[in-house]
Amino acid sequence: MSKPKNEIAKKIMGGKLNRRQLMQTMGAAGLVATTQFIPSNVFGASGQARVLTWSGYDVIEMYPGVDPERLEFTVADDSESMLQKIRAGFQCDTAHPCNADPFRWRRADIIQPIDTSRCVHWDNLFEDSKKMPTTYFEGKHWFAPCEFGDTSIIVNTDAQPWINLEPGKESIMMLFDERLEGKVAMLDSAADSLYLIMIGMGIDVTKMENLTIADVDRLFDGPMEKLRPNIRLLSPDPTTLEESMMSGEVDAAIVWNESSWNTGYPMLSPKEGSLTWMCGFCIPKGANLDVAYDVINAAQSPECSAFMLLEYGYGHVNKVGYEAISEADKIERGLALDPMTHLQNGNFSNEAVPEVTDYIEARWAEWSAGVL
Numbered sequence: 001m002s003k004p005k006n007e008i009a010k011k012i013m014g015g016k017l018n019r020r021q022l023m024q025t026m027g028a029a030g031l032v033a034t035t036q037f038i039p040s041n042v043f044g045a046s047g048q049a050r051v052l053t054w055s056g057y058d059v060i061e062m063y064p065g066v067d068p069e070r071l072e073f074t075v076a077d078d079s080e081s082m083l084q085k086i087r088a089g090f091q092c093d094t095a096h097p098c099n100a101d102p103f104r105w106r107r108a109d110i111i112q113p114i115d116t117s118r119c120v121h122w123d124n125l126f127e128d129s130k131k132m133p134t135t136y137f138e139g140k141h142w143f144a145p146c147e148f149g150d151t152s153i154i155v156n157t158d159a160q161p162w163i164n165l166e167p168g169k170e171s172i173m174m175l176f177d178e179r180l181e182g183k184v185a186m187l188d189s190a191a192d193s194l195y196l197i198m199i200g201m202g203i204d205v206t207k208m209e210n211l212t213i214a215d216v217d218r219l220f221d222g223p224m225e226k227l228r229p230n231i232r233l234l235s236p237d238p239t240t241l242e243e244s245m246m247s248g249e250v251d252a253a254i255v256w257n258e259s260s261w262n263t264g265y266p267m268l269s270p271k272e273g274s275l276t277w278m279c280g281f282c283i284p285k286g287a288n289l290d291v292a293y294d295v296i297n298a299a300q301s302p303e304c305s306a307f308m309l310l311e312y313g314y315g316h317v318n319k320v321g322y323e324a325i326s327e328a329d330k331i332e333r334g335l336a337l338d339p340m341t342h343l344q345n346g347n348f349s350n351e352a353v354p355e356v357t358d359y360i361e362a363r364w365a366e367w368s369a370g371v372l
Contacts, residue, residue, distance in 0.1 A: 064307070105282055149312075170268050171200060185233040188236045205348075
């Protein structure tokens, strides 16, 4: 394998650092790159900013110009957990799901439209990020886009030298190979791991509206059952998956591209294509709107863009920030030099019909509970 990008690997392997601690330690070690941007100072509203987000994901550097004492993070395992938490009455000002979620959240009647006139960086966002089918509907924006990336597979080719790293040569279905028995980890998220496997099977995740309950049953009762002996670990936390790779517990993991950058393990560019995603913010009903737009404006800023690109290895929708990063830095992180082409050609999943979407989540919960 290639070496991790920093000397903090031993702490990750020993479980001594979570994602937030990792970023703080990197900063202390001088490994967090600085940017030439001047903070936007967009945080003008008073009061706490209650952000519902992914476990082990958000760090204060994603919100330039905000007093750290004002940010109040509540974490959830995945976007489905966020949905259920809000439905149960949890109050927050913003939630941090991804592009496949807003349609379902709107159907649950838990979010309100985005007022783009209050998004100060809106005109500087890549156009293809603004009107995705699952985020713009009923003539309204339900999602404020921020970062984007890919879900694919990082591999340890020292342990598994038969895996072909040449772009477009290896299949996602290599996960089913008997040589990987007990050596695969994956994100505990149907919208990531299951959808990537569906791409490997030739299912068009950009047309999920064609999927039926019978299709879902065939998927879980057939291929997903066959995959079960190869699964060693499921986790919603990317740091846990990174630890399992770096310790040698597993040799392949379905993760976001951040994990390749963090660990030094190469990420497959499968012949079927990767699963492309975009995350951002929804505003739940009952939110403090002044605070909500402060959060969104910080997260859509060029400063956040530079941080996400340089430190997470993710793309970001602010074209000013994206274009300010050097070509060499983008290449090193595996980022597209032409993000518009990446967004236009990506396998962005859309929403299945409501009853099928609910059924997928139910079958995934049942399958994942029985894996280990």
